[in-house]
Amino acid sequence: MTEGWHRLQEWGGETVALCFGEANAEKWRRAIFISLAIAVLMPLLIFSAVTVAKRGYHPGLREAGEWLEGYAGKDTRIMNRESSSAFYSGGIPVFLPYAEYDRVNEYAHYQNVDYMVITRQGLVDNRPELAKRLLDAGGGHFEWKLVHTVRPGTPEETLIYEFEK
Numbered sequence: 001m002t003e004g005w006h007r008l009q010e011w012g013g014e015t016v017a018l019c020f021g022e023a024n025a026e027k028w029r030r031a032i033f034i035s036l037a038i039a040v041l042m043p044l045l046i047f048s049a050v051t052v053a054k055r056g057y058h059p060g061l062r063e064a065g066e067w068l069e070g071y072a073g074k075d076t077r078i079m080n081r082e083s084s085s086a087f088y089s090g091g092i093p094v095f096l097p098y099a100e101y102d103r104v105n106e107y108a109h110y111q112n113v114d115y116m117v118i119t120r121q122g123l124v125d126n127r128p129e130l131a132k133r134l135l136d137a138g139g140g141h142f143e144w145k146l147v148h149t150v151r152p153g154t155p156e157e158t159l160i161y162e163f164e165k
């Protein structure tokens with residue numbers, strides 16, 4: 001990457017010399033380089049800021065962790081797509097694999113998982129097979145028992161399941 005910047009600076013310097021003459025080139029080289037740097041970096045910075053602003057933080061995950069701390073205590077193993085619920089509960093994070101229902105259960109058993117925390121929207125959008133089994137009352141999910149719902153009926157609805165070992 002530094003080689004690319006160096007070549008860009010050389011190209012800018014040569015272009016300035018050709019356009020403004022060698023005598024005026026020195027005072028314009030820095031301005032051209034700064035302009036090129038802004039032109040290259042600004043779209044990246046704007047894209048990053050927009051991406052971060054769009055993602056936001058899901059407050060239901062924090063509340064689920066805080067609820068679990070009072071309900072289950074510390075050092076419980078909590079499976080989730082990220083670790084904030086485990087962090088706020090004082091638990092141990094276990095990352096939810098992207099796998100079929102039976103594989104998730106095998107992994108939960110292998111990792112000695114106590115709870116799974118997942119947003120309803122994340123479940124529906126990203127884990128359709130899990131959603132079919134966990135959200136349907138007669139879905140045949142004997143291993144997972146819904147113990148609490150955080151922010152029910154809102155876009156931040158978060159489900160807490162206990163793993164029946």
